[in-house]
Amino acid sequence: xxxxxxxxxxxxxxxxxxxxxxxxxxxxxxxxxxxxxxxxxxxxxxxxxxxxxxxxxxxxxxxxxxxxxxxxxxxxxxxxxxxxxxxxxxxxxxxxxxxxxxxxxxxxxxxxxxxxxxxxxxxxxxxxxxxxxxxxxxxxxxxxxxxxxxxxxxxxxxxxxxxxxxxxxxxxxxxxxxxxxxxxxxxxxxxxxxxxxxxxxxxxxxxxxxxxxxxxxxxxxxxxxxxxxxxxxxxxxxxxxxxxxxxxxxxxxxxxxxxxxxxxxxxxxxxxxxxxxxxxxxxxxxxxxxxxxxxxxxxxxxxxxxxxxxxxxxxxxxxxxxxxxxxxxxxxxxxxxxxxxxxxxxxxxxxxxxxxxxxxxxxxxxxxxxxxxxxxxxxxxxxxxxxxxxxxxxxxxxxxxxxxxxxxxxxxxxxxxxxxxxxxxxxxxxxxxxxxxxxxxxxxxxxxxxxxxxxxxxxxxxxxxxxxxxxxxxxxxxxxxxxxxxxxxxxxxxxxxxxxxxxxxxxxxxxxxxxxxxxxxxxxxxxxxxxxxxxxxxxxxxxxxxxxxxxxxxxxxxxxxxxxxxxxxxxxxxxxxxxxxxxxxxxxxxxxxxxxxxxxxxxxxxxxxxxxxxxxxxxxxxxxxxxxxxxxxxxxxxxxxxxxxxxxxxxxxxx
Numbered sequence: 001x002x003x004x005x006x007x008x009x010x011x012x013x014x015x016x017x018x019x020x021x022x023x024x025x026x027x028x029x030x031x032x033x034x035x036x037x038x039x040x041x042x043x044x045x046x047x048x049x050x051x052x053x054x055x056x057x058x059x060x061x062x063x064x065x066x067x068x069x070x071x072x073x074x075x076x077x078x079x080x081x082x083x084x085x086x087x088x089x090x091x092x093x094x095x096x097x098x099x100x101x102x103x104x105x106x107x108x109x110x111x112x113x114x115x116x117x118x119x120x121x122x123x124x125x126x127x128x129x130x131x132x133x134x135x136x137x138x139x140x141x142x143x144x145x146x147x148x149x150x151x152x153x154x155x156x157x158x159x160x161x162x163x164x165x166x167x168x169x170x171x172x173x174x175x176x177x178x179x180x181x182x183x184x185x186x187x188x189x190x191x192x193x194x195x196x197x198x199x200x201x202x203x204x205x206x207x208x209x210x211x212x213x214x215x216x217x218x219x220x221x222x223x224x225x226x227x228x229x230x231x232x233x234x235x236x237x238x239x240x241x242x243x244x245x246x247x248x249x250x251x252x253x254x255x256x257x258x259x260x261x262x263x264x265x266x267x268x269x270x271x272x273x274x275x276x277x278x279x280x281x282x283x284x285x286x287x288x289x290x291x292x293x294x295x296x297x298x299x300x301x302x303x304x305x306x307x308x309x310x311x312x313x314x315x316x317x318x319x320x321x322x323x324x325x326x327x328x329x330x331x332x333x334x335x336x337x338x339x340x341x342x343x344x345x346x347x348x349x350x351x352x353x354x355x356x357x358x359x360x361x362x363x364x365x366x367x368x369x370x371x372x373x374x375x376x377x378x379x380x381x382x383x384x385x386x387x388x389x390x391x392x393x394x395x396x397x398x399x400x401x402x403x404x405x406x407x408x409x410x411x412x413x414x415x416x417x418x419x420x421x422x423x424x425x426x427x428x429x430x431x432x433x434x435x436x437x438x439x440x441x442x443x444x445x446x447x448x449x450x451x452x453x454x455x456x457x458x459x460x461x462x463x464x465x466x467x468x469x470x471x472x473x474x475x476x477x478x479x480x481x482x483x484x485x486x487x488x489x490x491x492x493x494x495x496x497x498x499x500x501x502x503x504x505x506x507x508x509x510x511x512x513x514x515x516x517x518x519x520x521x522x523x524x525x526x527x528x529x530x531x532x533x534x535x536x537x538x539x540x541x542x543x544x545x546x547x548x549x550x551x552x553x554x555x556x557x558x559x560x561x562x563x564x565x566x567x568x569x570x571x572x573x574x575x576x577x578x579x580x581x582x583x584x585x586x587x588x589x590x591x592x593x594x595x596x597x598x599x600x601x602x603x604x605x606x607x608x609x610x611x612x613x614x615x616x617x618x619x620x621x622x623x624x625x626x627x628x629x630x631x632x633x634x635x636x637x638x639x640x641x642x643x644x645x646x647x648x649x650x651x652x653x654x655x
Contacts, residue, residue, distance in 0.1 A: 010424050014053040017417060021046040038451050040397035042473055044406055045448075048413030051493065054420050055414070055479050072116055076127030081109045085136035089143065098140035099511065102502055105335055109133045110239075110498030114491050116162045117232060118480050123218070126232050130214050134239045137502040138207040142512040145510050146526040147199060150250030152556040154202065157184065158210040159560045161198040164188045174559075182297040183253040208249025211260050214238050216262050223269040224433040230473050233480075235338070237472035240415075240497050242408065243447075243458075243465045245507035254462060257298035261305055262465055264290055289597045291344035299348060305587045312439040312467075319434055323427055338357035382593070383571050384537040385644035386611030390518065403504035403515060409449050416444050416468075419475035433470055439468035519609055522553050530557060530590070532629030537563040537582060539626045541635065549580035556632075569596055571606040574647020582625075583634040583643075591613050614644045 029039050044125045088105040092098035107195045113129050116122070141148065149155055156174065163172035165188050170178045191201040214235045221227070221234030238244055247255040267287050274280040294302055319325075382389070390396070400406050420441055423430060430437055446457065450490060453551060479490045501507060508514050525533070537558045540548045549569040550558075558564060567580035590612045597604035619632065626633040634640075 011251045014056045018049045021049045037392045037397035044410040047410040050418035052412035058482040066649045074122035078125045078128050079113050082132045086130040089136050092140040093143040107495040107499040114494040127215050130235050132213050135211045143525040147530045148524040153252045155556040155559045158198045160184050161187045183256050207248045210244050210248035222267045227430050233473040233476040234469045237469045241461050241465050242504045243504045253298035254301050257301035259296045283589040295347050307338040314439045316435045380605040383608040386614035404500040405505045408500040408504045415475035419471035419479050422474050422478040437470040440469040519593050532631045533557040534561050535628045536631045537561045544582045547580045548582040549578040550584035550610050575642035577641050579639040584630050587630045610644045
């Protein structure tokens with residue numbers, strides 16, 4: 001390591017960042033700007049800064065050269081990683097739990113990959129290993145969760161694919177997706193070709209496509225940076241993306257659009273460097289077809305990525321000055337670089353003029369309403385009927401820091417900081433990918449846990465993940481270039497990140513006890529539970545006469561049968577209330593938080609949970625007209641007032 005007396009000015013930055021993080025947290029605590037537990041959770045920033053500091057000073061010198069000789073034959077390493085990954089999937093399927101198999105296999109597998117990347121890696125071997133390490137946890141989740149529906153959109157898309165395959169026309173697709181049907185065409189084609197049920201086809205298609213993102217990221221990194229090593233590190237960065245891990249199974253149109261955007265980004269980099277007109281014309285035709293497909297897949301993703309492009313423009317204009325170059329700053333904004341975006345925008349506006357988007361219009365209306373104080377997003381309240389829910393505390397905050405989510409946040413922060421230090425230290429080494437790297441570094445702050453909840457920010461984060469691959473690749477390059485004496489720090493970081501990514505609050509949302517002891521909303525059903533819900537919908541369709549109410553998850557599950565409980569169910573301090581004659585309840589309400597309403601624009605955003613004692617007492621009194629499995633249907637001509645709510649613990653804001 002370099003003595004402090006020999007440090008250049010740039011090398012003081014990591015020290016300053018650590019000091020700033022510590023002082024900033026202390027000042028915020030002193031001024032009581034945020035609650036102390038919230039500040040303690042924000043301590044992941046200080047941990048990440050400390051790790052980045054150690055790795056920065058341990059990797060001084062020439063990081064372009066391999067740091068060691070090859071010790072692992074690529075064939076042996078590939079066989080070992082693939083065998084371990086396959087064994088973990090089999091173990092998860094046999095035991096019904098993926099926690100232990102993948103908690104052991106993933107760190108070992110990523111450690112082997114990191115060892116190879118410290119020397120001269122074999123590209124096919126490393127890519128094969130990374131694909132196996134990415135796909136295995138997704139398959140492990142698939143075989144252990146029954147019907148996984150994540151944020152509930154899966155119900156609607158399964159119903160849409162079933163309708164499409166039965167009728168054969170896009171008009172059968174509900175929710176406005178008949179105007180943007182590419183996702184359902186793709187999943188429907190897989191269903192038709194394989195004979196798989198729509199749910200299995202949807203999930204396995206998503207897992208396969210996101211696994212293919214690993215080699216796509218390699219191609220992008222190699223093309224953008226002009227470096228095979230950085231290409232492999234960009235592929236490694238994909239496996240560290242909790243959004244890729246989550247949406248590989250919670251697969252919906254934006255997930256497909258993100259994959260297409262990555263392909264478009266690669267083609268655009270090839271367009272920019274095309275050295276003859278014939279190659280340029282061929283790529284242009286392909287790009288035109290691709291952007292048209294993107295518009296018909298998930299137009300909102302295209303709009304969100306336009307925001308990323310807008311953020312990149314100032315960096316592109318400032319790039320010559322930042323790198324000390326004398327070239328024209330407008331040179332990087334040539335037509336061949338802007339061509340795909342301009343063509344896509346024209347296609348989007350043209351298509352919109354004939355098929356306006358209900359989703360986009362709704363988002364614009366809501367955003368404008370909030371900005372101009374015309375509308376407000378309804379506040380959420382959490383009601384615990386018969387339960388005293390644990391409050392936030394210092395102990396719970398410290399516990400959060402030790403969960404996979406806290407560890408992942410600290411590791412991700414350290415890699416991003418390390419990328420920033422490396423760009424400051426050797427900016428000209430990254431002149432080819434400078435714009436994307438700096439843009440990705442700036443926007444990547446959105447990927448870290450935020451102290452203030454932002455509605456629908458996940459959609460923007462998903463798009464930001466695309467450009468975050470570039471600074472993560474740079475950070476990983478610097479981390480793995482540490483001196484041999486400190487290699488253990490970098491290897492442990494990669495191994496821990498590989499394991500933590502599979503168990504963050506997003507990618508392991510179906511597992512209890514992985515993060516903290518707090519209850520979460522239901523994200524999966526067993527096959528038997530789903531059949532019970534579907535059977536109850538058939539009863540309601542015959543007898544309810546448009547007077548049924550239930551929670552959000554149950555109503556989304558009804559969509560797989562074409563039924564919809566149109567009456568509202570509301571949670572208040574005095575209990576549940578509804579004017580509907582039929583109330584559908586499930587005993588899984590006692591295990592989870594239960595969301596109501598129909599989404600962000602719904603007037604009902606409250607959430608509740610109920611104790612088993614209150615649930616059983618109400619169930620004993622209720623007039624049950626239909627019972628199947630874990631589902632019960634109550635009937636009352638006068639509706640319901642105060643159900644579960646006597647002497648309830650209530651009024652806790654939802655964070």
